[in-house]
Amino acid sequence: MKVGIIGFGRIGKVHAESLIRYASGIEVKAIADPFISEESKLWAKANGVKEVYSDYEKILADKEIDIVLICCPTDQHFIVSKKAILSGKHVFCEKPVSHSVEEILEIKKLLEKYNVLYQVGFNRRFDKNFATLKEKVASGMIGDLHILKITSRDPAPPPISYVKVSGGMFLDMTIHDFDMVRFVSGEEVEEVFVFGGVMVDEEIGKAGDIDTAIISLKLKSGALAVIDNSREAAYGYDQRVEAFGSKGQIIAKNELENTTVIATKDGILSRTPKYFFLERYMQAYTEEIKQFVESIKSKSCTVCGVDDGLKPVLIGLAAKKSLKENRPVKIAEIEKEYGIKS
Amino acid sequence: MKVGIIGFGRIGKVHAESLIRYASGIEVKAIADPFISEESKLWAKANGVKEVYSDYEKILADKEIDIVLICCPTDQHFIVSKKAILSGKHVFCEKPVSHSVEEILEIKKLLEKYNVLYQVGFNRRFDKNFATLKEKVASGMIGDLHILKITSRDPAPPPISYVKVSGGMFLDMTIHDFDMVRFVSGEEVEEVFVFGGVMVDEEIGKAGDIDTAIISLKLKSGALAVIDNSREAAYGYDQRVEAFGSKGQIIAKNELENTTVIATKDGILSRTPKYFFLERYMQAYTEEIKQFVESIKSKSCTVCGVDDGLKPVLIGLAAKKSLKENRPVKIAEIEKEYGIKS
């Protein structure tokens, strides 16, 4: 099978390397990026990538290519996804599919007609720590789930220019955590309430966004969840999950830079969590591509489909409304707005 | 100085032992309990306690006694507090002063007239872990406080008979956590929102209470807090605090039964948290009595006064209303109901 990669920035290259290193019987035939770097061109050559385009339509037009990875900027995810499906390609699309519910619904409709697989890039599902946690919860080891707690804090806020086009913290950052709530619980979210604020950087507030939040969620079963977000944790990338149930609790802790521990008269000093998301989640990025390829080979449905791309956006919109109107908002209310039957 | 202890159950005896062991210049002269055990009588004799009464009025009538500890059932805290103040005694009263705001306000008014000290038994403030955490937060070590997270779960639910008279989970159990929010942040709570449910025991639901909750709080400064409660944690008494700020985070972790760690092919097994609240908080119980005695000796105000007894009750009532009406509730709304100027 041959693969084309659309968008060849940091994450496009990560996926390309995963394919080359871990996916047997897969050839990365082409990459397309209008702003591709010289270094990337060299990389492509050294790694046997035959074609380097600036126009991604050339990838879609290549009949030999079966699979497309969409790694371009978020605002193009929808249109490229649409065209790729129409070209009959299997699609891996970085998260989020779109900030627009209508667009995701359109992709969903297309997928019902076209016999192609579609996977959304919620990489954290493939992190060995969170995947183990989810597996243990699903196995009943902690009994019925009562409380799910997610701590999700970035090491540093994005540039204000990005904040302005990000769709807001809930759709840009918390969307991963909404996905994690669904992934770990195996349940849908029913209602959400938010307390939020601007504490990290006033400029974020001026851009119409917040940078700190406590998001409470009620799940269909009645189980509760809470996410706490910050755009800046001084000590690094803080990514923890706690699932508490009738028989016990399981926690996925941070991965630290290394295992050294220094004891002096001032205390016992461990290292900070891994700071950079690519370092923290490299194993997960590799694993998601391996499982995507596996799904295609076995013609089964993907681990994280278009519905998994839709639901977190709906929760994100409910969270936005909750913050604005200072009241709990049901997901059904958002679904109704878009004519979705829940 | 001479002390009388009213109510000589488990906690009355703990305080008596703290006084004898750690408070120099203090004599426990009398104890009063209508249901005192034979064992307690023997204990009193062996420890030089001169008088054992069934009627606590005899303690209040004893002119030699300067200090009274109120350790009887909660529903008598108010009336005994009132009479003790009127008798001119310094008072240490177990939490809560009362579930009735009016009664606490009455105590407050009395204390403005009578020149006696009054301390409420929020023992967790004196726990070395939480006290260190608070001290570090106050010192600015983590910068401005952004998010405060409290995990507070009991090892097992109380009997249903107790649940019925407990005032509800928020006034019985979460009240400690509301106090902890105020203690650690050094701030007042402005608004509260609750998602709760009955997950541990249906009987608790039938008794009109809940057993599991996520309580979000907004503080005056805009900082956020969240408490998660459960009436039953299979692994024991789970009592953790996380304070996250602009410069870092400080966590107070659980105290474990012992420090042993066993590694086998199945994993690396540490001990569970200390299970029993008296074991977990023994150091704190001792410390609160030491500091109370210190306050009296130095004629300074107490570390945890009647206002500290009032505020958590107001937050608890707001939480109750939030749960009932499924909306965020401002503390000011509760204060207005009771004619309190905030």
Place this chain on the structure above:
Amino acid sequence: MKVGIIGFGRIGKVHAESLIRYASGIEVKAIADPFISEESKLWAKANGVKEVYSDYEKILADKEIDIVLICCPTDQHFIVSKKAILSGKHVFCEKPVSHSVEEILEIKKLLEKYNVLYQVGFNRRFDKNFATLKEKVASGMIGDLHILKITSRDPAPPPISYVKVSGGMFLDMTIHDFDMVRFVSGEEVEEVFVFGGVMVDEEIGKAGDIDTAIISLKLKSGALAVIDNSREAAYGYDQRVEAFGSKGQIIAKNELENTTVIATKDGILSRTPKYFFLERYMQAYTEEIKQFVESIKSKSCTVCGVDDGLKPVLIGLAAKKSLKENRPVKIAEIEKEYGIKS
């Protein structure tokens, strides 16, 4: 039963408080110390101790007194033990009984004639962490014991004046670890080899002692043990035990000052181990006295008898010889010197 305490420094008072607080049916009738402080006299009065002597013979002469605790300086342990046994008292003697093998053998012989109980104060056996570790090893949880590792480092070296009369590091400090090897393994030591040196303070070397050592031990079963000692750990009192066996490993870790953990950009900082031996081992001191009293009440033999006082001294002497002669030394060689049949 009535108790007399001979030597009323720090540790004498600790034991007195344990007796008063935890041992029912026990009265501390008298204390004897030629250098007793005014504060201690006040304490005795407040706690109902009837007699305060400077001459300990008065305690031995008191027919009402059944039990004697020997807490005076080490060089008097032997003579007071001897006289106490001859007076028919049950004896608790702080460690070590003596640095002289002959003297301990004399005590041993006396105990065969006199029907009294004798316990040596190896308090660490009663520490909840080490006691749990020992219990797990004995239960077979880690299978056959292969390697036992003890880390034992003091927070600061003793004064040089003390070093000179201490009997040397092995008899003064490592003796606890030799006891721990026997206690955890349930076995006798067969052979010992030492590498040691002076690294902490040159004055210790000038006084003829060392301050740092690696002590390897071979046990009767063939299992191996190793102790590492330092007179000064900058981060506090380091007291850890690791038992490794055919089915796994069990570690007793240090107890930290408190459970707080601070995360900043510099790392994640936990607290240092408890610094002061009385704080670290308070629970163990209490427990050893409780069990001593229990042994007397039940007329069973003590948990840590005179032989347990003798064996570590023999190992200590073998260690001294090993260091001096730079060769492994068998305990049997030392026993032979003293005519002991092993």
Place this chain on the structure above:
Amino acid sequence: MKVGIIGFGRIGKVHAESLIRYASGIEVKAIADPFISEESKLWAKANGVKEVYSDYEKILADKEIDIVLICCPTDQHFIVSKKAILSGKHVFCEKPVSHSVEEILEIKKLLEKYNVLYQVGFNRRFDKNFATLKEKVASGMIGDLHILKITSRDPAPPPISYVKVSGGMFLDMTIHDFDMVRFVSGEEVEEVFVFGGVMVDEEIGKAGDIDTAIISLKLKSGALAVIDNSREAAYGYDQRVEAFGSKGQIIAKNELENTTVIATKDGILSRTPKYFFLERYMQAYTEEIKQFVESIKSKSCTVCGVDDGLKPVLIGLAAKKSLKENRPVKIAEIEKEYGIKS
């Protein structure tokens, strides 16, 4: 620069992948292995390796090839090293260079004549945990080094057939730990004493080897070190280092399988250490090859040269002698046997 890899088993492939993935300007031109698998041939093709030989002499004869990696069985390391140097290739040789001191000395002599670089594969030096530990020790963060403790236990013993040709545990397994002592301390070992035994498997004893040992070492500065080895740790691959000095201690702990922690009534269960050496040390294997390539590019000497290959063998021989003769053995004694000036 072009590379040839001699021996293409597990570790040869690991190094090949590191070169392809991380070393820019490097081409893996040829691999040679008389027993190469079909899978490896496919791998070679897919990764652009031009030549696959069964006879390694063809690699040595290829004038285009600058660098040779020796990954064949240990008993051929010497002869292949020798021929590769004579062919003017830079050499990376897996540990150990040889079990024969004479052979290593011969390689050393050759290297003095031939202008090629030679690196020995002591991969653990490149592990991020141990490398950080070493760096902190070298920086003086813990002051003067007093005690170095290494725990090194395999998850399972090798087959008896391997034990018989392994050179014995000290030259096969402990050799890594001897290297670690030198690496962390930055010092030479002066003297060694061993207690050892057969506890894991009697067959190992019958094959003339041991499986469990405590190895004490004295360093030139007087600092002490101790290694404890076992051929089988039930809970996995146990690889820890503790460096204790005048100002504190630094520990490199095990890397666990994942960060999940499960709390139930039975305790708090973390995962076991990574079990498989390739998983545990993958980062180190990559790093050592990167640094080797870097050394060649910068024409500097290698991080771990032939002397670093020699010294641990001398210590290993001293350890063997110590075990056999039950006495401490000086490294100088071994050096003298081989006419080496220390």
